[in-house]
Amino acid sequence: MDFIKELGYLAIASRMKRLTDRFMRGGSQAYKALGIDFEPRWFTVFYLIYTQDAPLSISEISSSLKISHPAVIQTTQILTKKGLIKSFQDSQDRRIRRLAITGKGKELVNFLIPVWNDFETATSELFEKAGVDMLDIIKSIELFLDEEDVGSRIINRIKQRQYNAVEILDYTPEYKEYFQKLNYEWLEKYFQVEKLDKKILLNPEEQIIQQGGFVLFARMGEKVVGTTAVLKRDEKTYEIAKMAVTEKAQGMQVGRKLTKEAIARAEEKGAKKLILKTDNRLRAAVNLYRTFGFKVTQTKPTIGGKYERERFGIQMKLDLI
Amino acid sequence: MDFIKELGYLAIASRMKRLTDRFMRGGSQAYKALGIDFEPRWFTVFYLIYTQDAPLSISEISSSLKISHPAVIQTTQILTKKGLIKSFQDSQDRRIRRLAITGKGKELVNFLIPVWNDFETATSELFEKAGVDMLDIIKSIELFLDEEDVGSRIINRIKQRQYNAVEILDYTPEYKEYFQKLNYEWLEKYFQVEKLDKKILLNPEEQIIQQGGFVLFARMGEKVVGTTAVLKRDEKTYEIAKMAVTEKAQGMQVGRKLTKEAIARAEEKGAKKLILKTDNRLRAAVNLYRTFGFKVTQTKPTIGGKYERERFGIQMKLDLI
DNA sequence: AAGAATTGTGTAAGTACTTACGTAATTATA
DNA sequence: TATAATTACGTAAGTACTTACACAATTCTT
Numbered sequence: 001m002d003f004i005k006e007l008g009y010l011a012i013a014s015r016m017k018r019l020t021d022r023f024m025r026g027g028s029q030a031y032k033a034l035g036i037d038f039e040p041r042w043f044t045v046f047y048l049i050y051t052q053d054a055p056l057s058i059s060e061i062s063s064s065l066k067i068s069h070p071a072v073i074q075t076t077q078i079l080t081k082k083g084l085i086k087s088f089q090d091s092q093d094r095r096i097r098r099l100a101i102t103g104k105g106k107e108l109v110n111f112l113i114p115v116w117n118d119f120e121t122a123t124s125e126l127f128e129k130a131g132v133d134m135l136d137i138i139k140s141i142e143l144f145l146d147e148e149d150v151g152s153r154i155i156n157r158i159k160q161r162q163y164n165a166v167e168i169l170d171y172t173p174e175y176k177e178y179f180q181k182l183n184y185e186w187l188e189k190y191f192q193v194e195k196l197d198k199k200i201l202l203n204p205e206e207q208i209i210q211q212g213g214f215v216l217f218a219r220m221g222e223k224v225v226g227t228t229a230v231l232k233r234d235e236k237t238y239e240i241a242k243m244a245v246t247e248k249a250q251g252m253q254v255g256r257k258l259t260k261e262a263i264a265r266a267e268e269k270g271a272k273k274l275i276l277k278t279d280n281r282l283r284a285a286v287n288l289y290r291t292f293g294f295k296v297t298q299t300k301p302t303i304g305g306k307y308e309r310e311r312f313g314i315q316m317k318l319d320l321i
Numbered sequence: 322m323d324f325i326k327e328l329g330y331l332a333i334a335s336r337m338k339r340l341t342d343r344f345m346r347g348g349s350q351a352y353k354a355l356g357i358d359f360e361p362r363w364f365t366v367f368y369l370i371y372t373q374d375a376p377l378s379i380s381e382i383s384s385s386l387k388i389s390h391p392a393v394i395q396t397t398q399i400l401t402k403k404g405l406i407k408s409f410q411d412s413q414d415r416r417i418r419r420l421a422i423t424g425k426g427k428e429l430v431n432f433l434i435p436v437w438n439d440f441e442t443a444t445s446e447l448f449e450k451a452g453v454d455m456l457d458i459i460k461s462i463e464l465f466l467d468e469e470d471v472g473s474r475i476i477n478r479i480k481q482r483q484y485n486a487v488e489i490l491d492y493t494p495e496y497k498e499y500f501q502k503l504n505y506e507w508l509e510k511y512f513q514v515e516k517l518d519k520k521i522l523l524n525p526e527e528q529i530i531q532q533g534g535f536v537l538f539a540r541m542g543e544k545v546v547g548t549t550a551v552l553k554r555d556e557k558t559y560e561i562a563k564m565a566v567t568e569k570a571q572g573m574q575v576g577r578k579l580t581k582e583a584i585a586r587a588e589e590k591g592a593k594k595l596i597l598k599t600d601n602r603l604r605a606a607v608n609l610y611r612t613f614g615f616k617v618t619q620t621k622p623t624i625g626g627k628y629e630r631e632r633f634g635i636q637m638k639l640d641l642i
Numbered sequence: 643a644a645g646a647a648t649t650g651t652g653t654a655a656g657t658a659c660t661t662a663c664g665t666a667a668t669t670a671t672a
Numbered sequence: 673t674a675t676a677a678t679t680a681c682g683t684a685a686g687t688a689c690t691t692a693c694a695c696a697a698t699t700c701t702t
Contacts, residue, residue: 003369003385008456009445010437013344014365015459018387019466020341021659023334026471033476035572041688044335048324059650064324066339071689073652095650095697116331118478124330126474130461135329137458138336140451145340150347153447155354157439251356342689362658380680392659394682416667416680 027119034115037082038108043116045075046101049085050109055098057090084108163253166225168261171204171215178224179204179215182244190282200242204229212269213238216261218245218254225249228258230265236272243276243285255288263292267320274318286314294318348440355436358403359429364437366396367422370406371430376419378411405429484574487546489582492525492536499545500525500536503565511603521563525550533590534559537582539566539575546570549579551586557593564597564606576609584613588641595639607635615639 004011004018027040044065049056058076062069076099079085084105090096101109127134148156169175180201187193200207204215212232217224226245230238240262245254266274276294278285286296298315325332325339348361365386370377379397383390397420400406405426411417422430448455469477490496501522508514521528525536533553538545547566551559561583566575587595597615599606607617619636 002387004365004387005460007365007368008441009448010368010441011365012444012448012455012459013341013348013361014386016337016341016344017659019459019462020334020337022466023337023471025660026473026475027334029470029472030475030479033472034479039687040334044325044328044332047328047331057650058652065335066323066325068690069651070653070691074688093650093698097651114482115479118482119475120329120331122474122478123333123471126462126465126471127330127333130458130465132458132461134333134458137451137453137455138333138340139326140453141340141447144447144451145343149350150344150444150447151350151354152347153443154347154351154440157443158351158355158436161435161439338689346690360657378680379682389660390681391661391683395658414668414680418681 023123030115030119036112036115038112042075042079045072046079046084046105049079049099050101050105055088055100057096057098061099079105159253163257165220166252166254166257167219168257169217169219169224171209171217173205175217175224175227176204178217179227179229179242182224182227182246183242185246186244190279200229214265214269215242216258216265218258220249220252220254223249225252226254226258228262230262232269233275235270238266238269238271238274240266240274240276250284255285256291259288259292263318263320272320274320276316277313278316279313286316289316289318292318344444351436351440357433357436359433363396363400366393367400367405367426368437370400370420371422371426376409376421378417378419382420400426480574484578486541487573487575487578488540489578490538490540490545492530492538494526496538496545496548497525499538500548500550500563503545503548503567504563506567507565511600521550535586535590536563537579537586539579541570541573541575544570546573547575547579549583551583553590554596556591559587559590559592559595561587561595561597571605576606577612580609580613584639584641593641595641597637598634599637600634607637610637610639613639 004015024040027043031038031040045061048061048064056064058069058072061076062072065072076085076087080087083102085099086102087097087099090098171179183197183201184193187197208215208229208231213230215229216227218226226243226249228243229241231241233239240259243255243258245258263274274294275297276289278289280286294316295318296314297317325336345361348364352359352361366382369382369385377385379390379393382397383393386393397406397408401408404423406420407423408418408420411419492500504518504522505514508518529536529550529552534551536550537548539547547564547570549564550562552562554560561580564576564579566579584595595615596618597610599610601607615637616639617635618638
């Protein structure tokens with residue numbers, strides 16, 4: 001029974017690892033059977049040093065093989081101990097230690113060349129029998145991964161799913177309490193709830209909607225996890241304010257979807273300019289707004305601003321069309 | 322610059338390893354980005370325990386995943402410390418420790434299921450874009466490796482090459498010295514050179530060839546590395562004797578090719594039966610003869626045998642049709 | 643020309659496996 | 673029913689990487 005096989009692409013990395021280990025062990029067995037004191041993992045470093053005319057430095061080997069430099073150091077230490085390579089200081093740059101093959105090393109290479117040939121033939125024959133051009137496959141996969149690595153591929157997919165799971169709702173009186181609660185949650189964490197906050201948060205209909213603005217809510221599943229308000233400043237200018245996302249839902253694209261919807265609705269209402277006030281220390285928020293095209297317009301302390309916290313804040317602006 | 326790429330199938334294992342590492346690291350990054358305390362390497366063990374209804378033992382997990390049991394123990398120790406699984410002693414067999422998922426573990430699974438889904442979609446999409454059915458490829462390669470593993474594929478190829486490199490030569494007077502030297506080499510190592518040995522080794526023409534037998538030599542490159550004699554016992558019976566391969570060439574199929582040629586030539590001369598005397602302690606030799614169909618016919622000490630060493634020896638026989 | 647930044651190497655610690663070996667419990671065997 | 677063999681688990685040591693950090697030499701910047 002082989003559980004990993006059953007999991008398909010879910011455990012593809014584990015399965016590839018298992019296969020790779022099998023290849024590595026096979027190589028090791030072959031050397032052992034021949035009575036040669038050599039390991040497959042030394043091959044790339046040793047062969048690189050052998051083929052290059054000019055002695056290489058540690059970091060040159062590291063970048064050529066795309067492995068870490070401590071890995072190179074470890075391997076070269078072993079090869080040096082075996083007497084297969086030697087090292088000397090570079091004459092120009094005293095930081096650099098250059099590595100070259102020894103006479104004993106060359107002797108071993110001559111002995112190993114036909115063996116390596118057999119390695120190559122045996123593996124290429126195996127892949128040929130399996131009807132697989134493995135070199136081409138790896139090349140093509142590596143190319144795709146150079147474009148975007150596995151991690152970010154997965155992360156983007158997760159974000160997309162989370163984004164789709166967020167539903168944006170219009171203001172209704174029964175959600176009023178969430179507008180207050182969600183904003184209190186973060187205000188209390190980072191700043192204090194000031195007098196003007198309370199006034200707006202307690203009376204959104206009167207303070208925002210009746211003034212020509214609007215309020216949005218974000219729902220994930222059954223839970224209201226975020227909110228934002230858009231205030232009307234004048235016919236062409238609106239302000240995004242009172243954006244709040246509950247802690248548990250942060251990083252789940254709630255703010256992104258709220259912002260996107262807020263911009264779209266403001267545009268519908270005839271806005272030509274959107275502004276917002278935030279705090280330079282709230283990096284996630286500032287970066288989010290930036291991805292929508294908001295630019296910082298004011299970083300100096302607003303002396304006599306309406307809110308105490310504005311003394312540390314910045315203003316951002318987005319021109320529509 | 323990517324040296325490993327240039328090496329083709331010679332460094333395919335290193336290249337596969339690099340690719341696998343990339344996948345593993347990608348998974349790790351994704352969990353980290355989500356703020357989840359979970360690692361890709363835990364997945365197979367954790368998921369197996371989760372999916373199975375009955376709690377599993379260490380060795381059941383080990384064989385299901387085809388990894389060593391200490392690897393399972395290590396992973397389960399971590400998962401236990403994280404509170405995701407728990408263990409209890411089996412009621413029937415007190416050696417067995419059974420592993421089951423905890424409430425906390427189930428909670429995490431529920432959270433992770435959509436994430437794992439994203440893992441799967443992201444990787445399968447990647448392979449699809451690359452035009453590769455990776456699951457099928459790995460399946461097919463694993464199938465071939467189950468038949469014959471990488472190590473033995475390589476070793477067989479090396480042996481074949483070595484076998485082809487051995488050239489069998491007929492007796493000529495100028496090689497006479499090798500017949501003596503090669504036999505002295507091993508006789509002195511394992512036994513003593515006895516009186517009868519000397520007589521035959523010094524006069525092969527008279528003692529072997531003129532009696533209806535023959536002598537063969539094996540050459541690798543410029544060097545004579547092995548020899549054997551075939552003595553005529555009667556019209557239908559020949560004896561393989563004085564087989565010697567120099568130490569440096571041992572394991573290189575010299576004995577095999579000499580034996581094969583000896584059998585073929587004896588057959589040409591009309592032999593119906595081949596016998597030989599060897600020592601049970603020379604395992605490599607006995608096994609070699611066995612692969613040609615020789616059977617042990619006599620294991621008891623030959624009291625009063627011609628050679629002192631025969632007291633520890635065995636006799637083998639091969640019937641030729 | 644002084645200070646900052648970068649580069650090359652080395653060391654330490656951590657991770658995720660492996661093989662080898664030890665011990666206790668169970669099962670098979672004579 | 674002793675004894676041997678097998679099984680299940682655990683521990684130790686080794687391997688082959690990694691990341692993080694330290695330090696010296698060199699190069700860049702002002």
